[in-house]
Amino acid sequence: MKNKPIVQIKNLKKQIGKTTIIHGISLDLFPGEVFGFLGPNGAGKTTTIRMMVGLMKITEGEIFINGFSVQKNFEKAIEHVGGIIENPEMYKFLSGYDNLIHYSRMIPKIKKHKIDEIVKLVGLEKRIHEKVKTYSLGMRQRLGLAQALLHSPKLLILDEPTNGLDPAGIREIRTYIRKIAAEENITVxxxxxxxxxxxxxxxxxGIIHNGKLISVETVKNMVEEQNEVSVHFLVHPLHKAFKFIQERYPHTLSRIKGERLVLNIREEDITEYTKVIVNHGFKLSGIHGEQKTLEEKFIEITGGDLHV
Amino acid sequence: MYNMIRLIQNENMKIYKRLGTWVMVGLIIFVVIISGLVDKFLLSSNMEGTWQEELQYQSMELEKQINEYESMPMVGNAIKPLKEQLVINEYRIENNVPPVENETIWGFMSSLSDITSFAAVFVIVIGAGIVATEFTTGTIKLLLIRPVNRAKILLSKYIATIIFAIFMLIIMFAGSFVVGSILYGFDRLDLPYLVYSGGEVIERNMITHILSLYGLNSVDMIMMVTFAFMISTVFRNSSLAIGLSLFLMFTGQQMVMLLSEYQWVKYILFANTNLVQYISGTPLVDGMTMTFSITVLIAYFICFVFTSWIIFERRDVAA
Structure with missing residues (x-):
């Protein structure tokens, strides 16, 4: 997986008037990976995406897709990109099929059978010749996916693809995305x-907040971290105990919160820590664990102004 | 090039797969038929004598008017077309060439060339919507994330609009030919069109004359459509583009009339859109010529096109 990146974003900035919306984002995406761009509303996700596909001009920095600069060589760069930007807004007065014909005419070398193939992939065969205005939101979303996949892109950009879908629709989209990423080595x-x-x-x-990319982590790591619990020890004397733990376990995240010593440790290690604290003459009057979900962690990072 | 044709195909598909477009086409045909019926049954002149007598009477009136004008100062060149008409009338009587104005297919077709402004309304509606609706419906986003640069997309839209204009004109022309031939038959198909040029009367082919009338009348249409296209591209609002263009198209000429005593008025677009004034009629301001008007029109055209393209290419597409 870790070969040449398909997308390179270098110190990307966007300024509208005097307000800076994106403050220097750098990021590499690799073939075949599904990358989540996570952030509260208004964090700059859509702006970043619009700059990636050339809908908005870049104030500073550069974006390369498949080695081509989006600013300087737009046509080459965008050739390998398929996308849905926010809602899949198609021509409602045309049939789904005409919509696909429309987009296929804008890309050289697309065969008719490719359209049929894609229609089958997204499961719209039965309704494809009906007008888009008769489609449900889920069907429009699938048609949106079809138009994005028409030219076998190397990079698929989906801006809030599950917005407004019911749980079944969300699952459906998720299945498609995982499938195409795995089968066709597309970066999503x-x-x-x-x-x-x-x-x-x-x-x-990657978590974006107020126009800054705060952290990029693999989901595996995030989940592993989740096994850790914040354990509150009511210990006396507090500061001495804190110093002791810091010296003995330099890799453990420890801090003082109110009258308590808080350690981020795994559940199975609670006994060991308690034993060590007691054996070294500290007085222990209470222990209580606090499970932190990923959600809470995320809210902590983004300062709580997250709309979930 | 191949690429461009496909883009135009796309734009055409978006125009002609809309019901509204065909309603407009239907309305044009309807108007042609109605004006044919009105022309034939309501406006038919109550000529009592032959056309020769009618012409002689008209010539007498003309002479009277010319004498009146000559005694007045400051009429300028208002007198010239009257004199020319007089010469043409004499020529008709001498050479037995009846006028086409009434009761012939040619007369009907040339009178209909004046209502190209009706077709212009519909073409403006299309031109005003072709860019703006992509923005209002949000389809612009998926349109612009293709390996085609924005200039080409805008060009395909403009060309599609012009094709629609030509389509409408053909419908009017063909429609008036069909309606005219049904109502008046092909009786005097060989009648020439007479022009006064360089001191003598020249016979010209009627069909070329009518085509040139359509051509000159559509100059106005093309300018206003380009204007609507620009407003639509700049403000992304089709209602504004339609409203403003139609308002200017219908009041522009009047405004120019009101201001016609000033010399600078000749640089206003609407003083120049009516090119028919150089063929039959008097120029609005002294010293205006066909070449002058065409130069002014080209300058405006370049200005409209330039603005549209620059704005469209630079625009940040948000929300």
Whole structure:
């Protein structure tokens, strides 16, 4: 997986008027991975995506897709990109099929049978010749996916693909995305403000907040960290105990919160820590554990202004 | 090039697969038929004598008017077309060439060339919507994330609009030919069109004359459609583009009339859109010529096109 990146974002900035919306984002995406771009509404996800596909001009920095600069060589760069930007807004007065014909005419070398193939892939065979205005939101979403996959892109960009879908629709989309990423080695870049959804879908997650990319982690790591519990020890004397733990376990995250010593440790280690504390003459008057979900962690990172 | 044709195909598909477009086409045909019926049954002149007598009477009136004008100062060149008409009338009587104005297919077709402004309304509606609706429906996003640069997309839209304009004109032309031939038959199909040029009367082919009338009348249409296209691209609002263009199209000429005493008025677009004034009629401002008007029109055209393209290419597509 870790070969040449398909997308390179280098110190990307966007300024509108005097307001800076994106403050220097750098990120590499690799073939075949599903990357989640996570952040609360207004964090800059959509702006970043719009700059990636050339809908918005880049103020500073550069974006390379498949080695081509989006600013300088737009046509080459975008050739390998398929996307849905926010809602899949198609021509409602045309049939689904005409919509696909429309987009296929804008790309050289697309065969008719390719359209039929894609229609089958997204399961729209029965309704494809009906007008889009008769479609449900889920069907429009699938048609949106079809138009994005028409030219066998190397990078699929999906901006909030599950917005407004019911749980079944969300699952359906998720299945498609995982399937195409695995089968066709497509890089998928998905934005969302729902962590729970990203967790199931993505290999890596980048968290964006106030126009800054705060952290990029693999989902595996995030989940592993989740096994840790914040354990509150009511211990006396507090500061001495804190110092002792810091010296003895330098790799354990420890801090003082109110009258308590808080350690981030795994559940199975609680006994060991308690034993050590007691054996070294500290007075222990209470222990209580606090499970932190990924969601809470995310809220902590983004300062709580997350709409879930 | 191949690429461009496919883009135009796309735009055409988006125009002609809409019901509204065909309603407009239907309305044009309807108007042609109605004006044919009105022309034939309501406006038919109550000529009492032959056309020769009618012409002689008209010539007498003309002479009277010319004499009146000559005694007045400051009429300028208003007198010239009257004199020319007089010469043409004499020529008709001498050479037995009846006028086409009434009761012939040619007369009907040339009178209908004046209502190209009706077709212009519909073409403006299409031109005003072709960019703006992509923005209002949000389809612009999926349109622009293709390996085609924005200039080409806009060009395909403009060309599609012009094709629609030509389509409408053909419908009007063919429609008026069919309606005219049904109502008046092909009786005097060989009648020439007479022009006064360089001191003598010249006979010209009627069909070329009518085609050139359509051509000159559609200059107005093309300019206003390009204007609507620009407004639509700049403000992304089709209602504004339609409203503003139609308002200017219908009031522009009047405004120019009101201001016609000023010399600078000749640089206003609407003083120049009516090219028919150089063929039959008097120029609005002294010293205006066909070449001058065409130069002004080209300048405006370049300005409209330039603005549209620059704005469209630079625009950040948000929300």
């Amino acid at each position: 870049f998905v934005s969302s403000h729902l962590l729970s959804e990203m967790q199931l879908l993505c290999d890596r997650i």
